[in-house]
Structures are given as structure tokens and as C-alpha cells.
Amino acid sequence: MTQTSSPRQKIQRRPVHGVLLLDKPLGLSSNQALQKAKWLLRADKAGHTGTLDPLATGVLPLCFGAATKFSQLQLEADKTYEAVLLLGQKTSTADAEGDVIATRPVPDITPALLEAVTRRFTGPLAQIPPMYSALKKDGKALYEYARKGEEVERAARHITIHKLDMALVHDSRAQAAIKIIVSCSKGTYIRTLGEDIGEAIGCGAHLGSLRRLETGGFEAGQCVSLAALEAMSEPEREACLLPAQSLLAAYPTVTLDADNAGRFLSGLRRRGEPGQWGDDAPLVQVYGSHPPAFLGSAHVTADELIPQRLLSPIEVQDILQATQRRLESFALEPPDLTAPSLHL
Structure with a gap:
């Protein structure tokens, strides 16, 4: 009697947003390491931030979901x-x-x-x-x-x-x-x-x-190995993710009220009072205040905030919901709201 193998179960992909600092192992290409991490997180969109040869090990930031919009910053980094x-x-x-x-x-x-x-x-x-x-x-x-x-x-x-x-x-x-x-x-x-x-x-x-x-400011001591990632539960893997805006941590911050945030997120420039958005800058990270959420990047010229790379409203909502789930997963101890993985 011939045995037939059961069909391989298809992985249900899901929206995952953030940056995984991977310590790339010896022998894998950057893309092979990326695909492995993507499979472990069941992420539907991912990319790496510059190639490491199979011979090389060390810091390889992997971008998921909304974070892929800002991966070029790491490509340009020292x-x-x-x-x-x-x-x-x-x-x-x-x-x-x-x-x-x-x-x-x-x-x-x-x-x-x-x-x-x-x-x-x-x-x-x-x-x-x-x-x-x-x-x-x-x-x-x-x-x-x-x-x-x-x-x-x-x-x-x-x-x-x-x-x-x-x-x-x-x-x-x-x-x-x-x-x-x-x-x-x-x-x-x-x-x-x-x-x-x-x-x-x-x-x-x-x-x-x-x-x-x-x-780009990310160090080997912050990284997780593929072996450690494999041994984790899915929520533990997700907790390893830094927020997408960690790729812009070196740049100034602008926070918008609800009205300006909505218009900015639709791609509209925002004219401010003198100095409202700070000094002229080629890149700033932009947040909404109600609810507190990362919206994307912009540049400031002559008191005008000009959108560059924006999250979609769905991505913003996904991130808010994921953060809420993570907060609710804490048991008795209150969460450390300064932890990078909890920033909105």
C-alpha cells in the first residue's frame, strides 16, 4: 500500500510592521536570512537593508510592512x-x-x-x-x-x-x-x-x-539570532521588533494635532507659524497626537511641512492595534513605556 504525504499547510500571512535586528549567521545570504525571518513572523511584506555576503555575520536590519518605506536610510548609513x-x-x-x-x-x-x-x-x-x-x-x-x-x-x-x-x-x-x-x-x-x-x-x-x-546606529549587541528567534513563540518574536520610526531616530520630531495629522496623512502640505515645525530640515519624523501614532517622514522648508514617505491609514491602525495587543499581553507588571518596541 502506497503512502501519500499530506499536502503542506500554507502559512497564513499577516501584516507585520517594524524592524528586526538580526545577527545574520555564517553561510546564509541576506535574502535567505530575510526569508527565514519572514516565515517565522508570518509577515506579508519584508525587505533587508543592504547585502551581507554569506561569509559575513553580524548586524542585518530587516524591515517589515511600513518599515520598508524607510529602509533606504539604512542603505545610506555608515x-x-x-x-x-x-x-x-x-x-x-x-x-x-x-x-x-x-x-x-x-x-x-x-x-x-x-x-x-x-x-x-x-x-x-x-x-x-x-x-x-x-x-x-x-x-x-x-x-x-x-x-x-x-x-x-x-x-x-x-x-x-x-x-x-x-x-x-x-x-x-x-x-x-x-x-x-x-x-x-x-x-x-x-x-x-x-x-x-x-x-x-x-x-x-x-x-x-x-x-x-x-x-546606522544599530549595534550587534541589540541583535537576535535566527536560532533564538526559532525557539520563541510568535508573540515573543513580534516583541523583538523595533518600531518603523526607529530607522529615523536620528532626525527631529514634529507632532501634529488631529486636524493637521489627517490632512498630512492624505499627502497635503501643512503651513505653520514661524518656527512651528522647527528649523528647516531635509528630514523629520512626523507623529499625530490623538491618537499618538507615527505617520511618516517629511521635510521642513520655510515653515512648510512637506510629506515624503507616509504610512497608510490601514498601516497606522494595524500598528496601534498591535501595540494595544502587546500592552494587554503584560500580566501583573506594568509595561515599560520607554521600551523601543512599544513606541507608537
Whole structure:
């Protein structure tokens, strides 16, 4: 008698709004990590805020629902990484996943040498993106050319290394190794930086490991792992979410009365008294006061509040209801209304 497997139960998706700070595990692409978290939360809309290679771990903010409207802010944000450079070998991908294509002896790594290299790679730089990247050339990702052994011309990008710390460390995989901690502007390829540092030292190098420590004010210590998320109940997973407006935490706040809030949410500009909306600003976060709710982003020019990215009335209502459910789920202890996950 032949056994037939029962059909797989379809997951009932639901509106979920907020930001999940994920500590991306080794071996998963950013999209694979996103899809796993999306499945665990049963979210109907999600996106990540910039790619981390499968080799890399660390801070990966995932945006759900209304938060996806503000994910570009994280794409533009400065970032901090920790990496180990394995000296003496250059690989086809500039990291440990590639084939070794050159081996050279490593010179004596002195403090003076490290200091000189640090100075050379701190500040504004022109960096040529690696062939193993998702950048497009004639509609194809560069890595598609690279996998066929082809190399195409790439324009240099202007980046900034705000801070670079370097220290000699022991690593059994290489003749010598250097740990670097680098704070940099968007668009910086740490693989390329590591390869360029290896060339400056005179022996070549590739990345042995890479971890993102911080992005746009979010730090690794705030993150949750996929394993921890899997072990949680669904309400516990939802409680891990930061509110959508956490992506705008660095910007000024404007609060509107009920009449102005309704008009603003429909996309209308609001003219204020001198200074009512504060100083001119390229970006502000906007809230309604009755009920207290996040409405979206705007900019202020000549005492006029001009909408930019708005939540829909349904999204505002979803968030208010989710917050109320979360408040009601607290048992005897009163909720901490200053907790980021409870902000409206």
C-alpha cells in the first residue's frame, strides 16, 4: 500500500510592521536570512537593508510592512566592520571562499608598518568594486562575468574610511594575519579594502572572516539570532521588533494635532507659524497626537511641512492595534513605556 504525504499547510500571512535586528549567521545570504525571518513572523511584506555576503555575520536590519518605506536610510548609513585579513595569499574572490591565485612571503609586520598602512587607507578613497559583486554591467551582475572567467572594466567609487584600527593576530590559516576594525561610508567593499591593504604590505591578502558590528546606529549587541528567534513563540518574536520610526531616530520630531495629522496623512502640505515645525530640515519624523501614532517622514522648508514617505491609514491602525495587543499581553507588571518596541 502506497503512502501519500499530506499536502503542506500554507502559512497564513499577516501584516507585520517594524524592524528586526538580526545577527545574520555564517553561510546564509541576506535574502535567505530575510526569508527565514519572514516565515517565522508570518509577515506579508519584508525587505533587508543592504547585502551581507554569506561569509559575513553580524548586524542585518530587516524591515517589515511600513518599515520598508524607510529602509533606504539604512542603505545610506555608515557602517562598522571587524575583519581578519589572511596575509600572503590572494584569492579569486578576495575572501576565503575563492581559489588561491597567488602566494607570496610576508614581510616583518612592525608597528611602524601598520601605522603607515593605516594612514594610507584612512580618509577619502577611490575604490574599484570587486568582480565578485552584485553590481550590474549591461544588465548582468559582475559575479556572472567573474564565474565565466571574464573581467570587465569598473569605474572607481568614492568612499570614506572614517576610522581604521589594525592589529597583528595569530591565525592558523595563514603565515600572518591582521585584524581590522573599520568604520566606513556606504558602498565600501571590505574584501577590496583587505586586498588593497595586502598589496600595500607587499604580500597580498584575503578576508578570512567578516562581521558587521554596527550600521546606522544599530549595534550587534541589540541583535537576535535566527536560532533564538526559532525557539520563541510568535508573540515573543513580534516583541523583538523595533518600531518603523526607529530607522529615523536620528532626525527631529514634529507632532501634529488631529486636524493637521489627517490632512498630512492624505499627502497635503501643512503651513505653520514661524518656527512651528522647527528649523528647516531635509528630514523629520512626523507623529499625530490623538491618537499618538507615527505617520511618516517629511521635510521642513520655510515653515512648510512637506510629506515624503507616509504610512497608510490601514498601516497606522494595524500598528496601534498591535501595540494595544502587546500592552494587554503584560500580566501583573506594568509595561515599560520607554521600551523601543512599544513606541507608537
